[in-house]
Amino acid sequence: MAKMTMVQALNLALRQEMEKDDRVILLGEDVGVDGGVFRVTDGLIDTFGDERVIDTPLAESGIVGAAIGMAVYGLRPVCEIQFSGFAYFNFHQLESHAARLRHRSQGRYHVPMVLRTPYGGGVRALEHHSESREVYYAHTPGLKMVIPSGPRNSRALMVSAIRDPDPVIFFEPKSLYRAFREEVPEEEETLPLGVPVKVREGRDITLVAYGAMIPPSLEAAEILKAEHGIETEVFDLLTISPLDDTLIAESVRKTGHAVVVHEAHRSFGPGAEIMARLMENVFYFLEAPVKRVTGYDIIYPLFAREKAYMPNRKRIVRAVRETLGS
Amino acid sequence: MAKMTMVQALNLALRQEMEKDDRVILLGEDVGVDGGVFRVTDGLIDTFGDERVIDTPLAESGIVGAAIGMAVYGLRPVCEIQFSGFAYFNFHQLESHAARLRHRSQGRYHVPMVLRTPYGGGVRALEHHSESREVYYAHTPGLKMVIPSGPRNSRALMVSAIRDPDPVIFFEPKSLYRAFREEVPEEEETLPLGVPVKVREGRDITLVAYGAMIPPSLEAAEILKAEHGIETEVFDLLTISPLDDTLIAESVRKTGHAVVVHEAHRSFGPGAEIMARLMENVFYFLEAPVKRVTGYDIIYPLFAREKAYMPNRKRIVRAVRETLGS
C-alpha cells in the first residue's frame, strides 16, 4: 500500500476505472494537457489520449450537457467543473436533465455520470473559490451528492460513483487535497453510496460532519476526551443525499446529544436536515437541543478573514461542551 | 376597495410603482405585448411603452444579467422568469453577482432588483412547471426570498420588494393567481420584508406555512377546530429568507407543538430550517416532535398524480392530530 494524498488517490481511482472500462471518459476545462488545475487528472491524457481525456472549451453548461448526452449514449463520463463556484453555470443542465432523464424516459435511459468539483474554503483563494453549497444538489431529487474526507475514502467513493447508474455530484474538499496522506491499497476498494460511517466510537455525544470538517471534528473529539473526559461518537456522512440517518439516529438514541458541523451557511444548510431528522426520529431520546457549528449566513469573506468564518476544532469543542452542559 | 385576483393585485403594484418612480422598469420573455403568459404585466406596455416594459430575447441569464447592470446603474428593474423551473438558467447570475455586488464593491453599488417568477404545483402543467425550490435562494446569502399567499399581501409585498435596496426573489404561487379574490386598497400598502405574520390565533399548536399552502392550512385549522376542538395558530412566513423565527418561537413557547407545511421536497427543504430553529430556540418547550407535511423527495409527477404528491388539508389535519396525540 502506498501513502497517498487525496489528489493522488483520486487520480488512482480515475486511472484504474479507465483501465477497466473504456466507457469511462473525462472532460472538462484543463483536465487534459494541464492535468487539471489541482492535478487530479495529471498524466491521464498521456495514457488514454485526448479522445478519452478531453480538454473542452470554457463552458460549464457545455461540459455537463455534453456529458449527459454521452451518458445517455452509454458512456460513463466523469466531468470536472474547475471550482464548485462555477457549477451554477450548469445547474440547469443538472436539474433539468441529469436528474430527470431516467424518470422522463421512464427508465429507458439513465445518466451514469459523475460531476467532480473542488469545494470549500481554507485555501486563501479568490472570490467564488471557497463556498460550500452542497444543499443545492442535496435538495434536488434524482441527484446523489457525495463528499469524501480523506485519500482512502475519496478513492473508494469515486470508484463507486463512477459505477453508480445515476448522476453523482462529487465535491472534493480542496483544503484536504494535499493536507495529509493515507495508505491507499492498489487493489480495488469501493464504499457504498448512501451510508454514513462511524469514524469514532463514543457514548456521550454524537458528532455529525463530513468533508473538510472531519479532521477538526476528530481533533475536537481527541481534545474532548483528553481534557474533559467526554467520549464523542463521530459520523462522517460521505453521502449527503439521499441521506440515510439510521445510524445517526441509533447513535443519538445512545448518547442523547448531538452536534452537527459544516462549512456551509447555517440557514437552510445540511445541518438543518440532520436536526429535522433527529427531531422526527429520536426526539424523545434527546436530552438537550442539537447544536450546529457552521459557516455564517454571509458571503464567504476573502481570505484575511476566513479563519474567523470557518468552523474549527475549538468551536466544535465548545459546542459539544455547551450541549452537554459541561 | 376593489376585489382582485392575485394577478390583478400584482399588476396594480407594478403599475403604481411605475407611475411613482421612473426607475422601475420591467423586462422578460413575453412581458410586453403579450402581458406575460399569466397576464401579470397585462396592459403595462400600453401605458409605459416598450422602453419600460421590455420584451427580451429568450435568454434567462441575459434577462437577469441585464437587470443586474440596470440596477447597478440606478434603475429598479423587475424581471420576470416565465416559470421558476427555468430560473436555473440564470442561477449563476444571481449567486455570483446579484447577491454579491454590494459586498464586492464594499457598498459602492447595490442591486435593487426583483426577480418575479411563478412557482409551485397544482395547475395541471407540463414538466418543469410545478416545482417549489425556494431553498436554492434561501440558502444563498445576499438574496431575499419572498412568497405571498393572497392578492392583498402579494400587492403589498411586491411594492416593498421593488423599494427594497437588495435583490428580492419573488415567487408567485401560480395556483393562487386566480384562485380567489380579496379587497385590495387603491392607496399604497406595503408589508415589511423579513417578518412572518400570524394569520390565525390559537393555543394548541403552531402551524407554519407560506404561499399556496396557506389556504389548505387555514382550512385545516377550521376543520381542526370544528371537528376536534383544536385551536391552531397559523403563521404565514411571507419572507422565507432571511428568516426571522422570533414570532414562531414565541408561539411554540405557548403551544408546545408545531407542524410545518410546504410543497417543496422534504429533505433539505425549508421545513428543516424551521425545525432546526425550534430545536435551537424552544427545545425545552416542545412537548412533541415537530412534524412536516411536504412534497416528497422525488421528481414532481405529471399532473395525473399531482394530487397524491401535494400536501392538502387532510394531510395537515392528520399531522396536527398526530402531533397532539389526539
Add this chain to the structure above:
Amino acid sequence: MPKKPILFSHQPESLSILDEKGNVDKELEPELSEEFLLKLYRSMLQGRRFDERMLNLQRQGRIGTFPPLVGQEASQLGAVVALEPSDWMVPAFREALAEIWRGKSMENIILYYGGYDEGGAVEENRNDLPMAVPVSSQTLHAVGIAMAMKYRSKPEVAMTFFGDGATSEGDFHEAMNFAGVFQAPVVFICQNNQWAISTPVSKQTRSETIAEKAAGYGFPGIQVDGNDILAVYSASREAVERARSGEGPTLIECLTYRMGLHTTADDPTKYRDNKEVEVWESRDPIVRFQKYLQDKGVLSPETTQQYEEEIKVEIQGVVERSEQLMKELGAPEDMFDHQYGELPPLLLRQREEMLAQWRLDQEEENHG
C-alpha cells in the same frame, strides 16, 4: 479608416426547390421513389390530423396543455427522414410528427399530455431522447451523443431540433461551439417558425438569418424554405451525409410558420395579426406537396381520400386505447418509479407514507 476584410471560411447559403405554388425547380429536385414520396405525404397528413385531434381533446378537457405543430409538418418531417434508425434524434417539444416517424406511439403522446409520466417512455426500437421543455438545453445532449458516436467510431449521426427562440439561449451557443470544436457528427435543425410565444424573430436577433450564425462557429449553415419538404430533405440529407463521413456539423434553418397556438394556453390574437397567418396559410406545406405529387402523377385525389379515412380510423383507435390506458394507469405509488437505479431506503419509506396518506385521503373523501 481602411481595414482589411476577414473572409469567412463558410459562406451561408439558402435553398428552395418547391415554391409556394407547388412548382418544382427541376434542377434541384431530389430523386425519390414514389413509395417514399407517398409515405412522406401520408405522414404529413397524419401529423396534421393528429394535431387537430389533440387540440380537440385538449379543448374538451381530456388532456392538458400541448403545443400544436400545424404548419411545421414539412420542416420537421423533411429533416428527420434523412436519418437512419440507428441515428439519434434529440427533439425540443414541438416535433410530435418527427417523433411519430421515428417510432413514438401516438398513445404515448396522448398519455403524456394527459398527465401520465408513462407517456414519456421511449420505445425500445428507436434511439431518441424524449422531448425537452427547457428551451435549447437539449442541443447539448445531441452534441454529447455525437461526441460519443465519434469516440466509438460509429457511422452515426445525432440530429437536434429547436426553435428560433432557442437560438438566443446560451446553451445553443455552447452546443454550436462544442460541435464546431470537436467536429461532432451533429445536425442542428432550427425550425424558425417566426415566433417564440409572442416574440417575433426580429426581436430575437439582429442577424438577418439564423443560418448565418453557423459561420461564427466555423461550420456550414443553410437556410431552407421550411414549408418545402423537398428542400428540407435535400439539405438534411446532405448534412447527415457530411456528418456521417466525418466532416462535422451543419446548421439548417427551416423557414416555416407556427400556424396555430404556441400552446393551448396561448392566445395569439394578443400579439399577431391574422393577416400574417393568412399569408402563411397560402404557403401550406401539405397543399404544396400534394400539388407537386399530383402534377408528377404520383398521387390521385382518391389516394388522398383513402389516406384521410385510414388516418381517421387509426387516430380514433389511438384515442380510445389511450383513454382506456388512462383509466388503468395512475397508481400514485408509481411516481416513485425511475427516480434512481435503486430506490434508496428513504424513498422506500416515503412511498409507504405517501400511499398511506393517499388511502386515508380517499377514505375520507368517500366518507366525508
Add this chain to the structure above:
Amino acid sequence: MPKKPILFSHQPESLSILDEKGNVDKELEPELSEEFLLKLYRSMLQGRRFDERMLNLQRQGRIGTFPPLVGQEASQLGAVVALEPSDWMVPAFREALAEIWRGKSMENIILYYGGYDEGGAVEENRNDLPMAVPVSSQTLHAVGIAMAMKYRSKPEVAMTFFGDGATSEGDFHEAMNFAGVFQAPVVFICQNNQWAISTPVSKQTRSETIAEKAAGYGFPGIQVDGNDILAVYSASREAVERARSGEGPTLIECLTYRMGLHTTADDPTKYRDNKEVEVWESRDPIVRFQKYLQDKGVLSPETTQQYEEEIKVEIQGVVERSEQLMKELGAPEDMFDHQYGELPPLLLRQREEMLAQWRLDQEEENHG
C-alpha cells in the same frame, strides 16, 4: 447542390497600425497630442512594473493568488482610454492596468489580492464595476448598463473586457445578442491572449477569428493587433463614438499574448512551449511603442529613465501603505458589512456569535 449565398450585413475587418518593429503606417496613424502619447507610455510602464512587483509580493507570500497582465498592456489600455470618465468600464479580472487608468488605487488592488474585501471598493470618482471572476458573466452587466443609459438618453457608453476563453460561455452569447437586439451602446473588448489557462484559442473555437462572431449578431466586429496601442485605440475610439451616437455595439478582438502565468497558481510549462513565448516577446507592446515615440522625437531615453524612477518610488509607497493598511484592517466582524442594505436581526445575532467565538479562539490560542 447549387444554393444562393446569404450576404452578411457586417463584414468583419482587421487593423494594424504599428508593426512589430515599431514602424507606423502613416495613413492610419491617429492624431494624438504628445502629452497624451507620453501619458499612455508612462501608464504602460507603470502597469508592467506594478505587475512585476505584485508577482514579487505573491512569491514572498505577502499577497495571495493573482493574475499577471504582462504583455497585455496595449490591449487593455488602448481600449479604455477611449472612454470618458462618465462612461462605464466592466472588467473581467486581468485588467488591473485599465482599472488603474480609470482611477482604481493600487493600494486597493494589493489589499484585494492580500485577502481584504476592502480592496474591492470602487472609488467614488469612477463608474466602473469591480472585477468579475466568473468568466464572461460580466459582459451582460455591461449590456444592462448600456440599456439603462439608452433608457435615460445619456450619451454614455459601457465597455466590457473578457478573454478568448470567455467567448465559449453562454453568457457571452446572450450579451452579444441582447446588445444587437437592443442596439445598446456597448463596446465588447476581447483580449485574445491566445490562452485560457492551458487551452489554446484553437481549441476554444473553430472560427478563424473572434471578431467574425459579431456578424452572427448583426453588428460590426474588428480584429486588431492588440500589441499595437495605436490600432487598439483607433478601433476603440471609433467603436465608442459609434455607440455614443446611437449606432449600437461593436466587438473588438485584440490579438495579444499572456506573457506570464495564468495566475500565480499556474505552471505554463505544463502546456506551452517557451518558443511561443519568445516569439511574442519580440512583439512586446511597450518596446514597440517606445520605438515609435523615440522615432517620432516625442520620447528620449532620459524620459523613460525618469519615468522608471518615478514609478519605482510610487509603487514602493503603494506597497508600504497597503501593508500598513493590512495591519490596521481585518477586524473579523467587518465581514458582516455590505451584506444587505440593513443587516437583518438574524445576521446581527450571528455577528455577535462570531465575535464571541473568535475572541474565545484568540484567548485559547494565547493561553493554550
